[in-house]
Amino acid sequence: MKLLSIGIQHFDELRETNRMYVDKTEMIYHLMKDKGVYFLSRPRRFGKSLLLSTMEQLALGRKDLFKDLWIEDKWDWEKKYPVIRISFTSVPYKNLGLETAILETLLLICKQYQITPNQTKSISFLFTQILNEVHAKHGKIVLLIDEYDKPIIDFLEEKHIETATENQAIMKNFYSCLKDNGHFIHTLLITGISKFPRVSIFSELNHLTDLTLHPNYVNLLGYTQEELEKYFDEHLDFYLTKHNKETKQGLLDKIRLWYNGFSWDGENRVYNPFSILNFFDTNQFANYWFVSGTPTFLLRLMFEKKNYEFENVSFNVNSNNIYDIHKLELIPILFQTGYLTITEVKEIRDNKKQFKLNYPNKEVRDSFYDFIINSICFTDGVDKQFVNRLADGFIENNLDEVEEVIDEMLKDVPHDFYVKQEVVLHCLLHIVFTYVGLQIQSEVHTQKGRLDAVVETKSHVYIFEFKINKTVNEAIKQIRQKEYGLKYAKTKKQLIGIGANYSTKKRCFDKWKRIVIINNANWRNEFANWRNEFANWRNEFANWRNEFANWRNEFANWRNEFANWRNRFANWRNRFANWRNDKNFNETLADFLHLAGEIITKMTEHANVFPNVPVPLTQVVAERGAFREVLNILQDELENAPDNVKELVKSLPADSTEFLETTEEVIDLATEYINEKVVGQTSFADCLHIALATISRADFIVSWNFKHIVNIERIRGYNSINIQHGYKQLEIRSPREFEKYEDL
Numbered sequence: 001m002k003l004l005s006i007g008i009q010h011f012d013e014l015r016e017t018n019r020m021y022v023d024k025t026e027m028i029y030h031l032m033k034d035k036g037v038y039f040l041s042r043p044r045r046f047g048k049s050l051l052l053s054t055m056e057q058l059a060l061g062r063k064d065l066f067k068d069l070w071i072e073d074k075w076d077w078e079k080k081y082p083v084i085r086i087s088f089t090s091v092p093y094k095n096l097g098l099e100t101a102i103l104e105t106l107l108l109i110c111k112q113y114q115i116t117p118n119q120t121k122s123i124s125f126l127f128t129q130i131l132n133e134v135h136a137k138h139g140k141i142v143l144l145i146d147e148y149d150k151p152i153i154d155f156l157e158e159k160h161i162e163t164a165t166e167n168q169a170i171m172k173n174f175y176s177c178l179k180d181n182g183h184f185i186h187t188l189l190i191t192g193i194s195k196f197p198r199v200s201i202f203s204e205l206n207h208l209t210d211l212t213l214h215p216n217y218v219n220l221l222g223y224t225q226e227e228l229e230k231y232f233d234e235h236l237d238f239y240l241t242k243h244n245k246e247t248k249q250g251l252l253d254k255i256r257l258w259y260n261g262f263s264w265d266g267e268n269r270v271y272n273p274f275s276i277l278n279f280f281d282t283n284q285f286a287n288y289w290f291v292s293g294t295p296t297f298l299l300r301l302m303f304e305k306k307n308y309e310f311e312n313v314s315f316n317v318n319s320n321n322i323y324d325i326h327k328l329e330l331i332p333i334l335f336q337t338g339y340l341t342i343t344e345v346k347e348i349r350d351n352k353k354q355f356k357l358n359y360p361n362k363e364v365r366d367s368f369y370d371f372i373i374n375s376i377c378f379t380d381g382v383d384k385q386f387v388n389r390l391a392d393g394f395i396e397n398n399l400d401e402v403e404e405v406i407d408e409m410l411k412d413v414p415h416d417f418y419v420k421q422e423v424v425l426h427c428l429l430h431i432v433f434t435y436v437g438l439q440i441q442s443e444v445h446t447q448k449g450r451l452d453a454v455v456e457t458k459s460h461v462y463i464f465e466f467k468i469n470k471t472v473n474e475a476i477k478q479i480r481q482k483e484y485g486l487k488y489a490k491t492k493k494q495l496i497g498i499g500a501n502y503s504t505k506k507r508c509f510d511k512w513k514r515i516v517i518i519n520n521a522n523w524r525n526e527f528a529n530w531r532n533e534f535a536n537w538r539n540e541f542a543n544w545r546n547e548f549a550n551w552r553n554e555f556a557n558w559r560n561e562f563a564n565w566r567n568r569f570a571n572w573r574n575r576f577a578n579w580r581n582d583k584n585f586n587e588t589l590a591d592f593l594h595l596a597g598e599i600i601t602k603m604t605e606h607a608n609v610f611p612n613v614p615v616p617l618t619q620v621v622a623e624r625g626a627f628r629e630v631l632n633i634l635q636d637e638l639e640n641a642p643d644n645v646k647e648l649v650k651s652l653p654a655d656s657t658e659f660l661e662t663t664e665e666v667i668d669l670a671t672e673y674i675n676e677k678v679v680g681q682t683s684f685a686d687c688l689h690i691a692l693a694t695i696s697r698a699d700f701i702v703s704w705n706f707k708h709i710v711n712i713e714r715i716r717g718y719n720s721i722n723i724q725h726g727y728k729q730l731e732i733r734s735p736r737e738f739e740k741y742e743d744l
Contacts, residue, residue: 001234001235001238002018002019002020002234003017003018003020004019004020004235004277004280004281005020005021005050005277006274006277006278006281008050009049009050009053010050010053011050011053011054011056011057011065012053012057012062012065014050015065015066016065020231020232020277021069022223022227022231022273023069023070024051024054024220024221025054025058025066025069025070025071026070026071027216027217027219027220028051028054028055028058028071029070029071029074029075030216031055031187031189031217032055032058032059032142032186032187035140035185035186035187036187036188036209037182037185037187037188037189037205037207037208037209038187038188038189038190038208038209038210038211039189039190039191039195039208039209039210039211040189040190040191040192040210040211040212040217040220040221041191041192041193041194041195041210041212041336042191042193042212042221042338043193043272043336043337043338044193044289044337044338045272045273045274045275045289046221046222046262046272046273046274046338047221047222047273048146048147048191048192048221049087049089049146049147051191051220051221052085052087052144052146052191055142055144055187055189056083056142056144058071058075059080059081059082059083059142059186059187060080060081060083061077061078061079061080063075063077081138081139081140081141081142081186081187082113082134082135082137082138082139082141082142083141083142083143083144084109084130084131084134084141084142084143084144085143085144085145085146086105086109086145086146087145087146087147088145088146088147088148088149088150088151089146089147089150090105091105091151092104093151093167094154098166098167098170098171099123099170102123102170102174103121103126106123106126106127106130107126109130110126110130113130113133113134113137113138115129115130115133115134117129123170123173123174124173124174124176124177125177127174127177128177128180128181131143131177131181131184131185132181132184134184135184140184140185140186141184141185141186142185142186142187142188143178143185143187143188143189144187144188144189145188145189145190145191146191147191147192147193148171148190148191148192148201149192149193149194150192151167151170151171152164152167152168152171152194152325153193153194155167156297156325156328157297157300158297158300161325161326165325165326168201168325171201172201172202175201175202175205178205179205179207182207188208190202190208193336193337194333194336194337195210195212195336212264213264213265215265218263218264218265218268218270219268219270221270221273222262222270222271222272222273223271223273223276224268224269224270224271225256225260225269225271228252228255228271228276229252232276232280235280236248236251236252238283239251239280239283242283243283255271255276255279256361257361257362258275258279258285258361258362258363259271259272259275259276259279259361259363260360260361261341261359261360261361262338262341262360262361263341263342263343263360264341264342265342265345266342266343266344266345266355266356272289272338272360272363274288274289275288275289275363287363287366287370288363289338289363289364289367297328298330298333298334298337298339299372299375301328301330301333302330302372302427303427307330307331309430309441309442310331310339310340310357310358310359310368311358311359312343312356312357312358313331313340313356313357313358314354314355314356314357315331315332315335315354315355316348316352316353316354316355331357334357335355335357338360338364339359339364339368340357340358340359340360341357341358341359341360342355342356342357343356343357343358344356366435369431369432369434369435370435372427372428372431373428373431373432373435386405386408386409387435387436389401389405390402390405390406390432390433390436391436391437391438393405394436394438394455394457394460394462395457395458397457397459397460399462399496399498399512399514403500403509403512406429406432406509407508407509409432410428410502410507410508410509411507411508425466425468425502426442426443426452426453426466429453429464429466430442430453433453433455438455438456438457439455439456440453440454440455440456441453441454444487446482446483446484446486446487447483447486447487448481448482448483448484449478449482449484451463451464451465451479451482451484452464452465452466453466454488456493457493458493459493459494460493460494460495460496461488461491461493461494461495461496462498463479463484463485463488463495463496463497463498463517464498464500465478465479465484465497465498465499465500466500466501466502467499467500467501467502468501468502468504469501469502469503469504469505470501471501471511472499472500472501472511472512472513473499473513474499474501475499475500475501475513476497476499476513476515478499479497479499479515479517480497480515484497484517485497485517494516495516495517496515496516496517497514497515497516497517498512499512499513499514499515500512500513569661569662570661573661660692660696662688662692663695665695666688666691666692666695667688667691669691669694669695669721669722669725669727670684670687670688670690670691671684671687672721672725673687673690673691673717673718673721674687676717676720676721678714678717678718678721679708679714679717683708686705686708686709689701689703689709690709690718690730690732693730694718694722694727694728694730695727697728698730699731700731700732700733701730701731701732701733702733702734702735702737703732703734704734704735706734709732710732710733710734715732718730718732
């Protein structure tokens with residue numbers, strides 16, 4: 001069983017000590033057999049340095065190192081190339097500054113090739129001199145540059161961004177000489193993690209072939225499934241001897257789940273070499289690649305972009321996909337650094353592609369969540385007991401336990417990540433819930449808003465609304481008013497709304513509140529009851545409709561009777577005109593009022609038709625002299641009138657009295673007063689007085705009814721309606737305003 005090559009990045013050391021090497025020389029052969037200049041982006045710990053070392057030894061003609069490899073009998077070993085290799089992991093730019101550190105590195109190359117450097121501090125000029133003299137002495141050069149972007153990536157934290165910008169300019173100056181001296185180069189390969197804008201660093205190297213997504217080189221780094229089973233067969237068997245309960249296929253499936261999945265075309269998938277080598281070294285499933293270094297600026301970007309869901313995300317790219325240090329985009333960075341990988345590629349238009357991305361495997365996914373949680377809450381790893389308690393709380397619908405665990409977690413948040421904004425809170429809870437294995441969605445859009453988070457279990461849907469330094473009632477009110485439950489109304493699960501208010505002073509949720517949004521166990525019964533109630537209402541409506549038809553017929557009959565009464569009253573009016581000249585007028589008036597009482601009695605019998613609208617007989621008496629018309633003398637009103645009023649009526653001269661007809665126009669106007677609420681329905685008789693006086697164009701109406709008639713608000717109401725209907729305003733006065741009756 002061959003030794004594993006953990007941490008060995010030099011091909012000669014690896015081969016000389018007879019360690020495991022997965023043969024990639026066929027693809028290397030195609031890169032180096034002819035002149036070519038290339039760029040390759042891959043995540044950390046993916047074998048970039050070993051690739052360059054292999055190319056270096058091949059260029060130097062070290063045939064002994066390639067024994068039994070694919071390229072052994074394919075390569076022209078007589079032809080050798082001088083190699084210039086620069087690894088920015090070894091350039092001391094943090095201590096010396098980038099430009100000085102590059103200058104020192106170039107001086108070491110001068111020493112290697114016995115070149116006397118010109119007296120210059122220009123790194124571009126010195127680099128040009130090296131290329132010229134090495135080519136002159138040894139022929140065309142193989143130039144290998146490793147981790148070209150490290151002097152920039154190391155300073156992407158916000159407080160160091162100016163240094164990153166300065167280093168970017170220095171790198172651009174350094175590479176500027178390569179295009180004009182390209183005829184000295186046989187092979188150029190620049191590797192790194194990221195793809196910065198070509199104009200920002202490689203403005204002159206527009207002829208670089210990008211191998212990052214090249215279909216012929218997607219498996220250049222990393223181990224394919226076939227390579228894993230071929231080269232690590234003995235190690236697989238050794239693992240099985242120690243774990244005799246597992247089958248080989250079961251072991252391969254588990255290794256694939258943990259460490260496979262990296263892809264640059266959505267089809268071919270490879271294992272991370274660093275993780276595989278460590279797994280077979282320890283024979284334990286654990287997170288190896290991730291713990292070797294994670295940039296903390298990713299957290300800042302997550303909070304700035306309010307983005308913390310990375311499963312099955314999409315973004316559009318083309319062959320020149322890049323990112324700018326001044327406009328950092330989270331998703332491309334996560335892809336290029338290996339936290340996300342391609343699961344599907346779609347052609348859009350104009351050679352542009354859309355990538356669907358996801359976590360490559362369990363190791364990266366769990367480690368990424370672990371990193372975020374630890375960065376915010378913990379210092380020595382996620383407490384597994386905490387994870388189990390939170391998961392069990394949701395599964396068992398034990399929300400008291402869920403709330404207690406979350407509060408315990410938030411109390412461990414250090415001051416560096418003090419929760420002052422909802423985005424930090426949402427991010428933390430989303431990552432924690434996902435880490436636990438819950439089905440969670442954050443920032444879910446609904447028809448009326450956007451809810452904070454939704455967690456689904458087999459039996460429940462929990463809708464969360466979080467507030468900071470507010471009240472829990474505000475959170476619950478929002479759940480209700482925005483009707484967040486409607487989005488999940490079709491589910492058979494029970495819907496629970498959970499409101500919580502986070503106190504920055506207490507550094508925890510100081511208040512929780514829950515409501516049952518829809519109890520789906522009773523929903524069908526409630527719907528059946530509602531359906532029955534609707535049927536009953538429909539029957540009641542049918543009955544009402546029949547009653548309305550009957551009432552309509554009764555109203556028609558009453559209208560006919562009223563027409564008859566109106567004709568009879570016209571006859572009485574004519575008779576009264578004849579009586580007017582009678583000297584015994586008062587006796588005749590009494591007979592007339594008795595007749596009017598019969599009419600009132602008859603109308604009262606039909607009070608069920610309009611139970612709230614009295615229909616009295618209205619008369620208008622006009623006195624010539626003091627005022628022209630005295631309105632509305634009714635028998636029932638005179639019974640309750642003061643004695644002096646009664647005597648006044650009796651004293652009216654018969655030959656100066658005129659009676660006016662209550663027409664449909666009068667009734668309509670009186671009804672309008674009622675409808676516009678000038679007075680109530682019980683004052684219909686008063687309204688008839690006013691309507692008769694208005695339509696007959698009386699000069700005044702005199703009344704001692706100070707509640708319903710001689711009242712400033714009532715007067716304004718009557719006259720407002722009169723004006724609307726084209727009548728003149730009516731003067732309404734009390735008897736005291738006329739001297740003749742000042743004793744009334």
